[in-house]
Amino acid sequence: MEPTTLNPEQPKLTSKDLVTDQDIRWCPGCGDYSILKQVQTVIPELGIPRENIVFVSGIGCSSRFPYYMETYGMHSIHGRATAIVSGLKASRSDLSVWMVTGDGDALSIGGNHFIHILRRNFNVNILLFNNEIYGLTKGQYSPTSEEGKITKSTPMGSVDHPFNPIALAMGADATFVARSMDRDPVHLKEMLRKAAAHKGTSFLEIYQNCNVFNDGAFEIYTEKSSKKQETLFAEHGKPLVFGANNEKGIRLDGFRPVVVELTEGLSVDDLWVHDETDRVKAGILGRFFDNPRKMEEHYPRPFGVFYTEQRYCYEDAMQAQLDEALSKKGPGKLDSLLSGRETWVIN
Amino acid sequence: MMEKNTDILSQVIIKFAGDSGDGMQLTGTQFTNTAALFGNDLSTFPDFPAEIRAPQGTLAGVSGYQLHFGSVNIYSPGDTCDVLVVMNAAALKANLRHLKQGGTIIANSDGFDPKNLRLANFADGKNPIEDGSLDKYRLITIDVTKMTRTALAESGLGTKEIDRAKNMFVLGFLYWMYNRSLDNSIKFLEEKFSKKKEILDANIKVLKAGYHFGDTSETFTTRYEVNPAPMPPGIYRNIMGNQGTAMGLIAASQKSGLPLFYGTYPITPASDILHELAKHKNFGVKTFQAEDEIAAICSVIGAAFGGSLGVTASSGPGIALKGEAMGLALMLELPLLIINVQRGGPSTGLPTKTEQSDLMQALYGRNGEAPMPVVAASSPADCFEMVFEACRIAIEFMTPVIFLSDGYIANGAEPWRFPLASSLPEIKVSFAKEKNGDRYLPYKRDEKLSRPWALPGTKGLEHRIGGLEKQHETGNISYEPENHEFMVRMREAKTEKVADYIPLQTIDNGTAKGKLLVLGWGSTYGAIKTAVVQARAEGYDVSHAHLKYIKPFPKNLGELLYNYEKILIPEMNTGQLIKIIRDKYLVPAIGLNKIQGLPFSAGEIRNKITELFN
Numbered sequence: 002m003e004p005t006t007l008n009p010e011q012p013k014l015t016s017k018d019l020v021t022d023q024d025i026r027w028c029p030g031c032g033d034y035s036i037l038k039q040v041q042t043v044i045p046e047l048g049i050p051r052e053n054i055v056f057v058s059g060i061g062c063s064s065r066f067p068y069y070m071e072t073y074g075m076h077s078i079h080g081r082a083t084a085i086v087s088g089l090k091a092s093r094s095d096l097s098v099w100m101v102t103g104d105g106d107a108l109s110i111g112g113n114h115f116i117h118i119l120r121r122n123f124n125v126n127i128l129l130f131n132n133e134i135y136g137l138t139k140g141q142y143s144p145t146s147e148e149g150k151i152t153k154s155t156p157m158g159s160v161d162h163p164f165n166p167i168a169l170a171m172g173a174d175a176t177f178v179a180r181s182m183d184r185d186p187v188h189l190k191e192m193l194r195k196a197a198a199h200k201g202t203s204f205l206e207i208y209q210n211c212n213v214f215n216d217g218a219f220e221i222y223t224e225k226s227s228k229k230q231e232t233l234f235a236e237h238g239k240p241l242v243f244g245a246n247n248e249k250g251i252r253l254d255g256f257r258p259v260v261v262e263l264t265e266g267l268s269v270d271d272l273w274v275h276d277e278t279d280r281v282k283a284g285i286l287g288r289f290f291d292n293p294r295k296m297e298e299h300y301p302r303p304f305g306v307f308y309t310e311q312r313y314c315y316e317d318a319m320q321a322q323l324d325e326a327l328s329k330k331g332p333g334k335l336d337s338l339l340s341g342r343e344t345w346v347i348n
Numbered sequence: 349m350m351e352k353n354t355d356i357l358s359q360v361i362i363k364f365a366g367d368s369g370d371g372m373q374l375t376g377t378q379f380t381n382t383a384a385l386f387g388n389d390l391s392t393f394p395d396f397p398a399e400i401r402a403p404q405g406t407l408a409g410v411s412g413y414q415l416h417f418g419s420v421n422i423y424s425p426g427d428t429c430d431v432l433v434v435m436n437a438a439a440l441k442a443n444l445r446h447l448k449q450g451g452t453i454i455a456n457s458d459g460f461d462p463k464n465l466r467l468a469n470f471a472d473g474k475n476p477i478e479d480g481s482l483d484k485y486r487l488i489t490i491d492v493t494k495m496t497r498t499a500l501a502e503s504g505l506g507t508k509e510i511d512r513a514k515n516m517f518v519l520g521f522l523y524w525m526y527n528r529s530l531d532n533s534i535k536f537l538e539e540k541f542s543k544k545k546e547i548l549d550a551n552i553k554v555l556k557a558g559y560h561f562g563d564t565s566e567t568f569t570t571r572y573e574v575n576p577a578p579m580p581p582g583i584y585r586n587i588m589g590n591q592g593t594a595m596g597l598i599a600a601s602q603k604s605g606l607p608l609f610y611g612t613y614p615i616t617p618a619s620d621i622l623h624e625l626a627k628h629k630n631f632g633v634k635t636f637q638a639e640d641e642i643a644a645i646c647s648v649i650g651a652a653f654g655g656s657l658g659v660t661a662s663s664g665p666g667i668a669l670k671g672e673a674m675g676l677a678l679m680l681e682l683p684l685l686i687i688n689v690q691r692g693g694p695s696t697g698l699p700t701k702t703e704q705s706d707l708m709q710a711l712y713g714r715n716g717e718a719p720m721p722v723v724a725a726s727s728p729a730d731c732f733e734m735v736f737e738a739c740r741i742a743i744e745f746m747t748p749v750i751f752l753s754d755g756y757i758a759n760g761a762e763p764w765r766f767p768l769a770s771s772l773p774e775i776k777v778s779f780a781k782e783k784n785g786d787r788y789l790p791y792k793r794d795e796k797l798s799r800p801w802a803l804p805g806t807k808g809l810e811h812r813i814g815g816l817e818k819q820h821e822t823g824n825i826s827y828e829p830e831n832h833e834f835m836v837r838m839r840e841a842k843t844e845k846v847a848d849y850i851p852l853q854t855i856d857n858g859t860a861k862g863k864l865l866v867l868g869w870g871s872t873y874g875a876i877k878t879a880v881v882q883a884r885a886e887g888y889d890v891s892h893a894h895l896k897y898i899k900p901f902p903k904n905l906g907e908l909l910y911n912y913e914k915i916l917i918p919e920m921n922t923g924q925l926i927k928i929i930r931d932k933y934l935v936p937a938i939g940l941n942k943i944q945g946l947p948f949s950a951g952e953i954r955n956k957i958t959e960l961f962n
Contacts, residue, residue, distance in 0.1 A: 078646075
């Protein structure tokens with residue numbers, strides 16, 4: 002069953018209808034505010050009654066999110082929201098289910114459930130707020146913090162190699178993989194719409210600035226002075242261009258991506274055209290993950306939909322088996338179940 | 349053919365033992381089903397190694413199946429066996445101590461060749477079936493392998509396939525010995541091998557060969573008859589504990605009208621519940637094999653939030669992993685059932701052996717003060733009844749409930765006078781449809797201290813719940829000191845409130861006042877029952893009460909206990925229930941503890957009873 006859409010007769014939902022009476026407890030200036038606003042803007046466009054929407058989260062700053070959405074919601078335990086939404090969606094395919102998580106919640110303590118929900122492909126939307134730090138526990142490095150990161154728990158620098166969430170999701174056979182950022186509301190709204198429209202598990206990584214414990218982690222992608230040089234907005238069917246005046250692009254030399262200047266006798270026609278249904282190329286694009294703080298030549302960081310495919314959803318296949326059993330055997334009769342096949346009588 | 353005599357026996361205990369690849373579980377189950385259909389009362393105890401196929405012929409690889417059947421009431425699989433069937437030397441070595449003095453050994457002589465003797469650690473050149481060391485028993489040796497190969501010489505099957513039918517020869521021989529019809533097993537084989545005609549024919553041929561061997565061989569002059577048992581009139585079936593649990597869950601789903609969602613992760617000895625439930629999708633049952641124990645319970649929490657009857661099952665190690673999520677379910681106050689089919693611990697412990705050592709874990713094994721109702725089944729058939737009760741409590745009180753079973757009753761079998769579906773009580777469910785205040789108050793309580801259940805999809809009742817401490821009634825996050833204390837006490841009071849809605853404790857056997865009460869819980873029921881019946885017959889003033897509701901206890905328990913001079917509490921642990929009983933009722937209860945991965949024998953309890961009277 003598809004999530005029920007709003008009866009056209011009913012008054013249209015507005016973003017104000019999604020605001021709760023709870024005081025928001027995120028630190029002033031936190032990137033979460035922008036994400037909440039964009040979600041509250043996009044949801045009314047979907048035409049789903051708010052009683053049919055559920056937001057589920059784990060633990061962490063981002064996981065406070067459900068308290069601020071006037072829908073059904075659950076603030077669960079660390080890393081397990083993925084498993085909770087799996088059970089919810091498996092039993093209630095009529096609901097529009099959203100999961101809010103963070104880099105620690107989804108990729109560290111909840112890493113196992115994260116990869117399994119992606120392969121099972123429940124029709125839910127996962128929003129991963131990646132701030133590359135543990136905020137709620139006051140500033141330890143996270144599984145996405147860069148090598149050498151100095152934090153309270155790593156005074157001499159982190160020796161952990163970080164996860165690349167996009168590559169991880171691709172590796173787990175996710176059917177929708179995208180990235181956006183808190184400071185680009187237009188792009189974020191576009192990605193939220195696409196995630197909502199995708200049938201299957203939509204994985205949207207959102208770069209989110211933690212202005213208290215990891216301020217400026219994504220500055221290079223968000224600040225005017227560097228954004229155009231350092232980001233690559235990939236759009237389906239369009240060449241991969243970037244730079245202050247779109248003067249740069251990516252070419253594929255075999256399987257090797259090459260950054261080229263369009264001024265050197267090359268035109269956009271020579272560039273790699275993004276195809277979000279091409280798994281191999283999406284894998285290459287997802288690997289554009291150099292540490293931007295290193296000054297040597299590197300690839301720009303891609304944003305947009307890396308990859309999408311249509312694959313059956315777990316809850317539909319599960320229901321199909323129930324329907325098949327029902328049509329083959331008829332509705333279960335409790336008396337026949339209790340008696341079994343072999344009985345005897347004692348007089 | 350020579351004349352054969354028939355002796356009538358009131359009860360017999362047979363133990364089938366062989367290599368884990370010898371098909372002893374199947375042989376035992378087949379004999380059990382035939383005995384049950386015949387009308388005998390019975391109780392069984394499968395005893396298998398943790399390894400699927402331990403090295404052939406070794407002691408580690410011995411798999412056993414004990415069956416106690418009779419024309420009298422049977423409460424336990426019995427202490428020592430009358431007949432020991434051994435397919436090899438290791439099976440003899442591992443089980444001889446369980447055979448009565450003068451009991452019968454049926455040995456497959458081919459399993460006592462030098463290689464098997466060496467693997468079973470018998471001294472060089474020593475063969476127990478030839479050296480007279482078994483003279484105090486009645487020893488019957490049959491070369492089962494040779495007989496089977498001869499019977500199937502023309503079958504065209506390979507030696508490996510032929511040898512696999514050996515167990516059918518033994519089964520056929522025992523059917524002859526106990527005067528049983530082959531029909532039930534032939535019917536079973538026809539279904540099992542419906543698509544493999546040559547294997548089916550071979551098995552039936554060997555089964556009959558075993559039967560005819562008894563009939564024609566001059567060695568065997570006596571057959572035995574065990575008449576049907578005097579059981580209450582009705583229709584019976586055979587039931588195993590895990591099967592009963594699975595059926596109880598489906599019954600609770602039907603009687604509550606809630607779809608059953610069963611999220612679990614495979615673990616011994618709980619997995620058979622999953623296997624059983626997965627067969628019944630036409631009852632609307634959804635089974636979800638999650639990626640781990642934590643995901644299993646969390647998926648169930650999600651399903652319960654959506655309005656399903658959410659159930660998860662595991663054994664001790666898995667329950668440990670589920671602990672945090674159990675606490676969440678408690679805070680959310682959602683109905684949920686957690687099944688623990690206990691096994692020997694700690695850690696990985698004894699996966700295939702039984703123990704009652706997770707009672708403290710069930711009562712206290714979570715962070716913070718996280719009380720939840722705990723019930724325990726006392727026999728395979730009781731699994732049905734108590735799991736149904738557990739579901740009722742979970743739904744009526746909006747709480748997670750723990751149901752305790754163990755490896756012994758999970759895999760054991762007994763006859764069951766199953767109920768009619770119409771005789772089972774309805775479980776009342778009422779979903780919130782309207783606001784219960786100016787706004788919806790998710791934690792506003794009713795007379796049971798239970799909160800309303802508003803499902804996603806219900807207009808106007810949108811609300812958020814979570815694991816953080818919440819304000820009374822509104823459910824809003826609250827760190828207020830007084831509110832926290834109030835809520836902690838409220839959750840405890842709610843759990844205790846269940847006592848108003850469960851039956852009072854009864855005496856199973858004996859008198860309401862007396863010298864000694866044996867107080868048990870869980871799977872020790874059969875052994876205690878047998879021991880107390882025997883002791884009372886000999887004039888001892890001893891009674892038996894068996895607890896099924898452990899959190900909360902039935903309201904009259906204290907009063908009941910004060911009527912006895914002494915209280916004996918047998919447990920398959922170092923003494924867990926006893927701590928709670930002493931703490932709550934301040935009675936000087938005496939413990940009897942066995943921690944060997946094996947159930948009590950009635951004799952062990954009997955001895956303790958006698959000792960307490962001396």
